[in-house]
Amino acid sequence: MNEKPLIRSLNHRLFVKAVREADLEKYSVDVLKKFLFKIGITNFDEVTTFSKNAREWLNSHFDAGLPKVLERLRSKDETIKLLLDCNGAKSESVLMNSRGKRTACISVQSGCKLNCVFCATGKLGFFRNLSFGEILDQVLILRGDASIDRIVVMGMGEPMDNLDEVIPALHFLTSKDGYGYSRKRITLSTVGIVPGIERLADSGVGVELAISLHAVDDNVRSAIIPMNSKYNIEDVLKASKLYASKANSKVTIEYLLLQDINNSEDDAVKLGRISRKYLMPINLIVFNPTEGIEFEPADNLERFTKIVSDNAIAVTVRRSKGKEISAACGQLVMRGA
Numbered sequence: 001m002n003e004k005p006l007i008r009s010l011n012h013r014l015f016v017k018a019v020r021e022a023d024l025e026k027y028s029v030d031v032l033k034k035f036l037f038k039i040g041i042t043n044f045d046e047v048t049t050f051s052k053n054a055r056e057w058l059n060s061h062f063d064a065g066l067p068k069v070l071e072r073l074r075s076k077d078e079t080i081k082l083l084l085d086c087n088g089a090k091s092e093s094v095l096m097n098s099r100g101k102r103t104a105c106i107s108v109q110s111g112c113k114l115n116c117v118f119c120a121t122g123k124l125g126f127f128r129n130l131s132f133g134e135i136l137d138q139v140l141i142l143r144g145d146a147s148i149d150r151i152v153v154m155g156m157g158e159p160m161d162n163l164d165e166v167i168p169a170l171h172f173l174t175s176k177d178g179y180g181y182s183r184k185r186i187t188l189s190t191v192g193i194v195p196g197i198e199r200l201a202d203s204g205v206g207v208e209l210a211i212s213l214h215a216v217d218d219n220v221r222s223a224i225i226p227m228n229s230k231y232n233i234e235d236v237l238k239a240s241k242l243y244a245s246k247a248n249s250k251v252t253i254e255y256l257l258l259q260d261i262n263n264s265e266d267d268a269v270k271l272g273r274i275s276r277k278y279l280m281p282i283n284l285i286v287f288n289p290t291e292g293i294e295f296e297p298a299d300n301l302e303r304f305t306k307i308v309s310d311n312a313i314a315v316t317v318r319r320s321k322g323k324e325i326s327a328a329c330g331q332l333v334m335r336g337a
Contacts, residue, residue, distance in 0.1 A: 007062035008036060008133035009087035012168045015133065018062065022054045034177055037136040042066060067137050082141065086110070086134040089127050091156055093138040095148075103150040106138040108166055109157025114191060116225050118214075118256060120290045121156050129162040135169040139179065151181065153188040154210070160196025163203075170205040183207045183249065191227050192236030201246040209251045210283065211240050215262045216270040224261065241278050253278075256285045257298035268304045272311020281314035 010018060019029045031049060035041045042065050044050070044058040058064075070090070071083035080095040089110035096103045110127035112119070138155075139148060151173065153159050159166045166188075172178035173186060186207040190197065197209070213233065215221035221228040231239075244251045255271060257263050275282050284305060287297040298304065301317070309315045 004061060004063045006067075006087045007058070007064055008067070008137055009131050010062075010133065011129075012132045012165055015131075018058075022050075022057045024050065024054050028054075030175075030177055033136075033172055036064065037133060037140055037172060038178060040066070040140050066141065067134065069141065080142070082138075084134075084138065084141070086130060086137075089130065089134075091130060091134070091138075093142055093155060095142045101149040102146065103152060104139055104142045104148045105152050105155050106135060106142075107155030107157055108135055108153060108159050108162050112157050113161060114158050114225070114227055116191065116212075116227075118224055118258060118287065118293060118295050120293055123292060129165060130157070132165040132168040132172070135165060136172060139173070149185065151186045152210075153186070153207075158191060158193065159188050160190045160193035160200070163196055163199055167200070167203045167205060170203075170207055174205060174207070187252075189254065191225050192231050192239070193227065194231045194235050194239045197236075197239040197243050201243040206247040206249045208249050209240060209243055209247075210254050211236060211251060211280075212254045212256075213271075213274075214254070214256045214258075216267050216274060220262055224258070237274065237278050237280075240280070244280075251278075251280050252283050253280050254283050254285060256287055257301060257304060258287055259296040259298045261295065263298035263300055263304055265303070265307055268307035269311055272308045272315075275308070275312035275314070279313060281316070282308055282312050284308070284315060284317045286317070286319050 007015065007018065016029050019032055020026070028050065032047065035047045041047065044055045044064050047055060068085040069082055070085050073081045078097040082093045084091050084093060091107040091110045093107060094105040096105065107130060109129050111124045112121050113126040115122040139151060142148065153166070170186065173181050174183050183206045187210050188207050189210040189212055191212045212225070213236070214224060216233070218228060218232050221233060240251045243249070253275060271282060284301070286301065287295055289297065305315060305317060
């Protein structure tokens with residue numbers, strides 16, 4: 001006998017279809033989302049607002065269980081990394097603690113298509129998109145018995161490559177009937193797929209955006225981020241500026257410092273000027289050495305930061321957490337799978 005499919009793994013279109021096939025009204029879609037992804041039920045009988053017939057139909061057709069936690073690692077700095085089995089697709093999620101605040105870093109895909117050369121996740125290749133429910137389940141599982149203060153969509157995968165699922169997940173995270181997060185407490189990171197940025201701007205979710213720029217020259221950026229050959233630096237920055245205006249939301253430029261690749265003083269000056277031109281703060285990222293990735297951290301972080309700061313509207317330095325358990329930026333590779 002075949003196992004019933006996990007309702008949490010249905011894509012959004014099929015999830016809505018399942019609710020309607022249970023002879024429930026359209027508004028019941030949001031009710032079921034609340035029970036599954038906020039309250040965390042694992043049996044449809046717990047949805048007491050549904051009729052007995054509807055609950056029986058759902059129980060006979062779907063499994064309401066949570067994804068399996070295949071591995072749980074904790075680092076010295078109290079970072080926690082989970083390896084989840086989402087109906088056969090593996091993904092990783094990270095919970096970071098800093099000064100009493102908890103940040104969840106969640107994934108949107110199993111693997112990634114983009115093959116950015118500095119990122120270990122890109123070396124895995126692409127397995128599949130995660131459903132909106134599988135995205136939300138990461139927050140539910142990471143939360144446990146304590147609140148999460150901030151969410152960053154910076155785990156495995158490119159959000160703009162999975163907007164059919166990412167947008168419904170973001171709507172739930174910011175909805176008063178969902179998790180109720182302020183849009184200022186959620187940041188989505190992208191390498192800059194321009195049509196996706198434009199679609200997200202029109203979606204109304206209005207979360208903060210982080211642009212993975214990582215170079216100020218198109219030739220350099222195309223060498224480390226293949227997608228740049230399709231959407232170059234100027235295209236990405238213009239789309240990001242439009243997003244900031246239309247969504248009335250903050251856009252930050254992320255810049256990963258790589259030795260002898262993008263860390264010259266000229267790079268620093270140009271990066272600062274981009275910040276000032278587009279009114280976007282800079283977030284410098286220290287590279288995390290990872291097996292199979294042949295780059296080195298820049299040895300001039302302090303000097304580079306000073307030059308950028310002299311030219312930019314604002315600059316911060318992100319020092320990643322959880323490196324010893326491969327939970328830092330660019331290190332998610334599902335080794336326990």
